Amino acid sequence: MLCTRIRTALSARLDGEELPPGLTARRLDEHLADCRDCRRWEERSRALATGLRRAAERAEDDDPAAADALLARLRPGSVRPGPVPPGSADSGGKRAG
Template sequence: MLCTRIRTALSARLDGEELPPGLTARRLETHLADCRECRRWERQSRALTAVLRRAAGHPEDDVDDPAAADALLARLRPAAVQPGPVSPGRADSGGKRAG
């Protein structure tokens, strides 16, 4: 089984979502038992999620709560950098220099 598919499933599971069609929890666990890289990826993903939850002021037991993830995303959206105005004559040229 492709590790990318397993990691998609791990991400879904971490977010409290259903596993992708055709992939059972047993197949996921079997792959993890045999794949050190996917186990490492899952460990790092869980650690990152826990750090983000703490930074957002959520207790550890909220790690698997999709509503907590939605609340965090709602708070982060207003803080996103908004694009600034484009000066006349300085429009994006697709990476090419004007001149």
């Protein structure tokens, strides 16, 4: 079994994608048990994936507005609150009685 094929499958598994045909999770684990190179490779890939996710989460924590802006940019036809046409809204603030 070629290490490159194993790593392709490992990468898919880390991404939550389906494994390439002919490869099973068990096969991967067996190879990892034997191949230290691939084990290291997976560790690094996992660390990278985790790091990216953490960075994204932290960015949201630090600045929610930035995350919103990013989402807005990803959606070109985003809805924005326009001015309310007169007559359709209640006169807010006033209370009867």
